[in-house]
Amino acid sequence: GDSVTQMEGPVTLSEEAFLTINCTYTATGYPSLFWYVQYPGEGLQLLLKATKADDKGSNKGFEATYRKETTSFHLEKGSVQVSDSAVYFCALSTYLGGKIIFGKGTRLHILP
Amino acid sequence: DGGITQSPKYLFRKEGQNVTLSCEQNLNHDAMYWYRQDPGQGLRLIYYSQIVNDFQKGDIAEGYSVSREKKESFPLTVTSAQKNPTAFYLCASSAGQIREGYEQYFGPGTRLTVT
Numbered sequence: 001g002d003s004v005t006q007m008e009g010p011v012t013l014s015e016e017a018f019l020t021i022n023c024t025y026t027a028t029g030y031p032s033l034f035w036y037v038q039y040p041g042e043g044l045q046l047l048l049k050a051t052k053a054d055d056k057g058s059n060k061g062f063e064a065t066y067r068k069e070t071t072s073f074h075l076e077k078g079s080v081q082v083s084d085s086a087v088y089f090c091a092l093s094t095y096l097g098g099k100i101i102f103g104k105g106t107r108l109h110i111l112p
Numbered sequence: 113d114g115g116i117t118q119s120p121k122y123l124f125r126k127e128g129q130n131v132t133l134s135c136e137q138n139l140n141h142d143a144m145y146w147y148r149q150d151p152g153q154g155l156r157l158i159y160y161s162q163i164v165n166d167f168q169k170g171d172i173a174e175g176y177s178v179s180r181e182k183k184e185s186f187p188l189t190v191t192s193a194q195k196n197p198t199a200f201y202l203c204a205s206s207a208g209q210i211r212e213g214y215e216q217y218f219g220p221g222t223r224l225t226v227t
Contacts, residue, residue, distance in 0.1 A: 034215060043118075043202055043218035044155075089154065098143050098162065098206050098214040099170075104154040 002027040006090045006103035013080055014111050021075040021106050023064075023090035031092040033057075033066050033073040034100070038087045047075075047088070085110045114139045116219035118203050123224045125197075133188045133222045135203035143206040144186035145216060148172060148199045155202065161186055162208065190224065197226045 006023040013019060025033065032051040036044040048057030050066035050073065057064050062077045073090060090103040116137045125131045137144065143162045147155040157170030161180040175194025180186055186205075190197045200223050204216040 032214065036218075041221075041223075043116075043220045044204075045218070046215055049215055093214040098208050098216075099145075099157065099160065100214065100216055102154045104152075 002031070002092065002094050002101050004090050004092055004101055004103040006088075006106055008104075009087075009107040010109055011106060012109045012111065015082055016079045017110075019075070019077040019080045019084075019108070021088055021090075021108070023073045023075065023103060025071050025073065025090075025092050027071075027092055027094070030068075031094060033064070034091040034093070035062070035064055035073070035075050036089040036091060036102075038089065038105070040086075044089065080108075080110050082110045082112050084108060116203060116205055116217060118201075118219040118222050121220065121222060123222055125224070125226050127226055128192045129226075130189055130191050131197075131224065131226075133190065133201055133203075133224070135186045135188065135219060137184055137186075137203075137205045137217075137219075139205055139207070139217060140183070141205035141207050141217070142183070143208045143214075144180070145204040145206070146170075146176075146178065146186070146188045147202040147204065149202060149221075150199050158188065158201075190226075197224060199224060 003026045034049045035047040037047045048059040050057040053068035087105045145160040146158040159178040161167035177189045203219040206216045
């Protein structure tokens with residue numbers, strides 16, 4: 001079945017470091033891909049998305065490119081801030097009832 | 113502003129009691145979803161509804177029930193049959209549009225503690 005695998009955390013970086021969180025997926029057809037972010041005690045917020053191969057989603061300095069050949073959607077940011085500390089979820093939509101399959105999440109800690 | 117509201121933010125119940133979690137959206141979305149989140153785990157789908165008066169079981173529906181009598185409302189009842197109900201519950205909605213990739217919008221969540 002469809003699934004999402006993302007790197008386990010926690011990931012700890014210093015402020016202004018380069019961030020990569022790896023995400024790979026298994027899916028039939030051509031799913032849309034998402035990155036969601038969850039701040040402590042809150043719901044999930046959509047960070048960025050890509051709906052077809054080679055699309056690049058971007059928002060708030062974060063980027064991810066839909067790579068069909070490697071079935072990947074890695075999240076990157078050139079210079080992280082303390083305020084980026086959160087849990088990040090990679091996800092795909094299955095087009096079956098609009099269901100979304102989430103990865104287990106990666107907790108990110110940014111040290112000042 | 114359009115969005116999803118969940119109430120209350122924190123809920124405490126005694127074991128053996130049913131409890132209903134509220135979810136309301138004013139985004140005019142057709143589809144709504146309930147997820148459960150446990151510490152260190154991803155989201156697990158409990159129930160979802162693509163249209164009023166219709167809903168389907170997700171991956172962990174046992175011990176839960178839902179209704180969808182109005183487009184904007186999708187309440188979740190955690191019954192006494194749910195063996196481990198303490199968790200963070202998230203409601204989401206979606207316009208259900210292929211061009212949007214079926215992206216979902218989430219409420220702030222309700223943290224349920226059962227003792």
